[in-house]
Amino acid sequence: MTWLLPSVVAVPVLGAGLTVLIGRRLRLQRAIALSGVAFVLVAAVLLLIEADSNGAAVAQLGGWPAPFGITLVADRFAGIVLTVSTAMLIAVLVYAMAQLGRDALDWWFHTKYLILTAGVALSLVTGDLFNLFVGFEMMLIASYVLLTVKTGPGEVRATMSYVVINLVASALFLVVIAFTYTVAGTLNLADLAVAFQTLDPAVRSALGLLTLVVFGIKAAIFPLFMWLPDSYPTAPTPVTAIFAGLLTKVGVFVIIRTQTLLFSQDEPSTLLLFIAGATMTVGVLGAIAQNDIKRILSFHIVSQIGYMVMGLGFLTVAGLAAAILYITHHIVVKTGLFLVGGLVEAEEGTGALDRIGGLLHRRPIIAVMFLPLALSLAGIPPFSGFVAKLALLQEGLALDRGIIVAVSLAVSLLTLFSMTKIWGGVFWGETTEPSVPAARGMTVATGSVVALSLGVALFAGPLADLATRAAADLVDPAVYTGLVLGGG
Amino acid sequence: MSLAGLLIAAVLFAVGTYLVLQRMLSRVIIGLGLMSHGANLLIMLSGPGPAQPPVIGADGGGLPVADPLPQAMVLTAIVITFGITAFLLALALRSYVLTGSDAVEDDIEDRRISRAKHTAEVTPPLEVHEVAE
Secondary structure, eight states, X not given: OTTHHHHHHHHHHHHHHHHHXXXXXXXXXXXXXXXXXXXXXXXXXXXXHHHHHHSEEEEEGGGOOTTTSOEEEEEHHHHHHHHHHHHHXXXXXXXXXXXXXXXXXXXXXXXXXXXXXXXXXXHHHBOBHHHHHHHHHHHHHHHHHHHTSSOSXXXXXXXXXXXXXXXXXXXXXXXXHHHHHHHHSOOBHHHHHHHHTTSOHHHHHHHHHXXXXXXXXXXXXXXXXXXXXXXXXXXOHHHHHHIIIIIHHHHHHHHHHHHHHTSOOSSOOHHHHHHHHHHHHHHHHHXXXXXXXXXXXXXXXXXXXXXXXXXXXXXXXXXXXXXXHHHHHHHHHHHHHHHHHHHHHHHXXXXXXXXXXXXXXXXXXXXXXXXXXXXXXHTOTTSHHHHHHHHHHHHHXXXXXXXXXXXXXXXXXXXXXXXXXXXXHHTSSSOOSOOOOOOHHHHHHHHHHHHHHHHHHHTHXXXXXHHHHHHHHHHOHHHHHIIIIITO | OOHHHHHHHHHHHHHHHHHHTSSBHHHHHHHHHHHHHHHHHHXXXXXXXXXXXXXXXXXXXXXXXXXXXXXXXXXXXXXXXXXXXXXXXXXXXXXXXXXXXXXXXXXXHHHHHHHHHHHTSOOOOOOHHHHHO
16 A cells, blocks of 8 residues: 555656647547646545554665654555545646636646646655655645636736735744754654654744644635635636645644644643634635625635634634544535535636526526525535534533533624625525526536535534544554554 | 855845845846745855755765755756746736836726825715726
């Protein structure tokens, strides 16, 4: 299985090169992109199975043993997130193919998309701090170029702020790397976990805070989220959907990985819980003030990040398991919601709530797909969001953290309110003039994401067990270091 | 880490931060360049210090060999920053062609809110084609 691990990065990169070489042959480009991402999905599933039976799949690149070479690690946590992410990458790719030509996604869309896939995969499976920087930059550079598929004044302005803030974060990340290397003399995550145990606590918490700021910008947590609702809604739907589903969640993944492995504490972190509460509140209040589907949904990304940080803040097995479950559910639901928003825009030509109406009668299928996703986002039973939120609340009550539980319940209510706002604006009300039906492929892709979200709810039991096993690995850094250094 | 190097990195970051907060895109890009120089300098300083070139087979005269890892990292970081800076410059040029000015435009939402404050009445909700176009 070890040979599979580098291939989740190498295959998409090779595919991207191939799409450049063959030039403007659309069918061939599509075939390469689809098979590339499909390969990563198959590999991700196999790696997850391997990780669940053996603890982790570990590959030492170039045959150099652990602390010296670059290590790739797919433990249960990375396997879960990688599998869900690539499933979404495929669904959005199918959606984009159906939309291509309508929304003038350009010729090199597939190249950029494959680089994005490779960047996401590398960021998730890498076991090395500097390699993580490289993976993040691959992902971000692809995302910069994807944001400027169209280069009108709006896109250029939004992309500008997105690139500048991410570049500042990357410079800070380099500072973290430099300081870490100075104090520890290694950048291998497992080796660092060992070295940090004997480090001066003051230096350790300073590095931990700096790391939190760097990935807090990328994950859009309070108060570092302002760039997100500004830049995401301007891009074409497939691009926004995949950004919403994946990019910030990779940031959350790294926050969880570093805070548990390198900067772990024994008791719940009040700082993280405060950030979680503030993130969810500010995000949902921003969403309520908006009038455009994509802008509402963009603010909800911020709000939902708060729940994941809340799970991390507890720093217990149950809390982290809930956070993992929440990430799994959220990647699917958020991508699906943006795809539905894109369908509405494709049919009506706008996403402004006050200019659409009565879609329920003309296109009931869109309403049918929107409803479970929206209710799931708000955490209404029996949908997937309910399971994840329930796990979070139970752990919050068990740890006697009443304030954060109350805040998260209030935010859920407000989430439901803003979802009913979309429902009332888009599906009820007076029928606007007849619209162009969206391409069938777009509807099919959205439908499959909705089905997957229902699947998450249906198989919540086994998924929760898997998440608990993954969280147990995270809570004890010795598991990770043992797998990487001992198993090398 | 040498104190002089740290001070230079601090100055680079301070100047870079000041420039990034300006309204002119050209200054922002120069500021980002200075910030990444500061970061790269810190990586260079993170090794154990000056020593012989890390070349296998070279005669070191018994002196210690320098740590090659920070040098490899700084090369990678420079290449990545170089690529992104080139992209940013292209973007700034595009912005200049479109708007005829080098300054960053106001956010549409911000403008709406400040308009509402000045006219002291409820302005109509944001027209979405303003965002989309």
